[in-house]
Amino acid sequence: MPDASLLKVKGIDAFYGDFQALFDVSLSVEVGQIVAVIGANGAGKSTLLKSIAGLTHPHCGEILFDGTRITDAPAFDVLNRGIALVPEGRRLFPSLSVEENLLIGGQSRRPGPWTLARVYELFPVLAERRRVPAPALSGGQQQMAAIGRALMSNPRLLLCDEISLGLAPIVVREIYSRLPHVVTEGLSLIIVEQDMMQALRAASHVYCLQEGRVALEGPTHALTREAISAAYFGV
């Protein structure tokens, strides 16, 4: 039976310098699915997303997107195939204004529903501050801009690396409340979070990483709080 998964990560080992960050990690994402990857600091979540996005390449194992091997594809190639990363810490371009940051996100010219207008609709505050240099935005606004920037490339899979990091809970709630608008039209999501509550509420499927290994996975509704906490902390 043909594998219909949008993304399939099979048994990858990834390194951060000389330090092995991932051990035989496997994961899959279906079309239109929201998957959460949770784990403590240093569990390997960011390295997993970077490996998928092409910023780093696993030493073994493979990554398949829509059936095609992208294991060693460079980051710009991965973006052009339809995977966009909202990087940890936002990392907007400081020399560019808000609007220019969004436009850069769209420079790959992939066809799709996301346009500047639609991003401004999703996050109206960005429209108000479109000409402002990116560093002048508040943390929450920067996060919105980073998400908008990634959306501008019309991805099929959006990777969100710790979008709640450093933000006030009310801001986090606001951002997460927009996510359902984003997932329409078949966009899939991988959400990486240290703070598991938001992630678990949003996602239908969860993977818990512990020291580079998948300690637990399954549909969110089927897993108990105790099981998740145990996997998270490695007890």
Added chain:
Amino acid sequence: MSRVERATRSSRIGVALVTAALVVLALAPFWGDRQTLRLLAEMLTFVALASLWNLLAGYAGLVSVGQQAFVGLGGYLLFALAILFEVHPIAAILMAGPIGALVAVPIALLIFRLRGAYFAIGTWVVAEVFRLLASQISVLGGGSGISLPAAVVVAMAPNRQMREFEIYWLALALTAIVLGAIVILLRSRHGLALTAIRDNEQAAQSNGIDVWRIKFIVYVLTAFGTSMIGALIFLQKLRISPDTAFSVNDWTAFVIFITVIGGIGRIEGPIIGTIIFFVLRQTLAELGSLYLLMMGAVAIVVMLWAPRGLWGIFAERLGWQAMPLRRHLMLEKKP
């Protein structure tokens, strides 16, 4: 009990070889002819210049394309002291060192405001300024230069053969002193700091090493050595002019090629590089500017595909070192 040791088998061999070489070289006036002596003296001065450049660039991270400033400064100091102040040439060479170091102080304060490649061009500007200033000093020949007067030459020794022996031994002595000083520096606490800076400057800084101060000291010390060698070079040449004194090709391009091909950041590199350079020069000299062109191409190839140079390849693979510099942890074998 585990202990930290510096010498390895290869370094013990290395020290023995170097000592033997020194003895053979010291006796060169007795087994070599006039041409050989001149060639050896030239090679020795290049080993010294390249080792100094290596200290600056390979250890302190200061890439200078303007060391010719101090070579020329040393040369002009020799001529000025000997002609205008009737100082004995050998004394003049020894004085060129501290004077060169003194000149280097305000220069360092100025150009240290530039970073990286802009620093490199800054050193070039300084050399250009020196060259232009030298052209203005009419009492030392202005733009066309000047020859060392016979009186000064004779003051060194009564006959030509003795003079050539003296210059040769001076070259050998100065080079040995420069190399010795570098080895001592690298074995010291400052040397450890330099190696740390060489490996990772930011990490060195955050570990409390005063990077600026060390770079400053190394720059001034390198100027000291380079000025003395420069004075010696022009004593041998007997003639100086702004263009030869401050030539980028002679004193920077060749030195850089030697160090890159031999191996940057390793003390053995300049020695290997000099030998290769001179072998190539003897065999390819008739090619003129094509020779320089090839050297440029070889340097690029080496920089991209063998950035540690020839010695680096051997040292990495086989763990060789000629000088006991690196510290090894000798683990005790478990029974």
Added chain:
Amino acid sequence: MQWFNVVLQGVLIGGLYAMFAAGLSLIFGVMRLVNIAHGDLIVLAAYISLMVTQALGVDPLTSLLFVVPVMALIGYALQRGLLNRTLGDDLLPPLLVTFGLSIIIQNGLLELFTADSRRLQAGPIEIQTFQLTPSVWVGALPLIQFAVAVAVIAGLQALFYKTTLGRAFRATSDDQSVAQLMGLDTRHVFAMAMALSLAIVGIAGVFLAIRTNFDPAIGPARLIFGFEAVIIGGLGSMWGTLAGGIILGISQAIGAQIDPGLQLLAGHIVFLAILAVRPQGLFPKVSG
């Protein structure tokens, strides 16, 4: 009045220096690379113009139509084929490789063209002059060259801040990895920056060839003038670079007026003075 003329000449040649500088600071801004062979590439462009004018019988300004695209292509190939490999955290490889390149270009030109001094004849336009005031005349060619320099700088500003390519330059300069995440192939972006830099070098080279005698060895001095203009003006600011070039030109002109042998020295001294007193340059861009 004579001094006004001197300063005016200084301003006009300052435009040429600003063109030397523009290409240099462009690639430093985008990829933190300083091309030590920059001056030699200017001289290369001069020789290409020489070959074109001799082969096709056109005047130097027309040869620009050929020289500029050829230089741009050389820039793209050079970056993509060689210099991209040197980029990284270590500052030695790009420095030493471009230094090696400088030596190769100089000696290659020496082999091909000998050390003879050359000059390009621009024709009647060379002796045309305009009268600014009853006692001040200015040559048409220096004026054109200055206007071209200003146009180049204005063009670069517009490109950087109003075009997609410029946006790509700024983004890549800010954060290479994230630029890659946006789908930008940084190898290509860097190569485009170098192509643009050498296109400007092409223009500068042709104007240099018309203005002065040139031979394979004059490259390093042009690099130094460009570099001094960048530092005097302040890093990161294109208009600052123009100002830097003008100040350098004026300093040299005044020095030459005092004594012909002092021309270059005066420029270097002003540069060192500014480095001592205001190392960030006169009009540095505050980094955002």
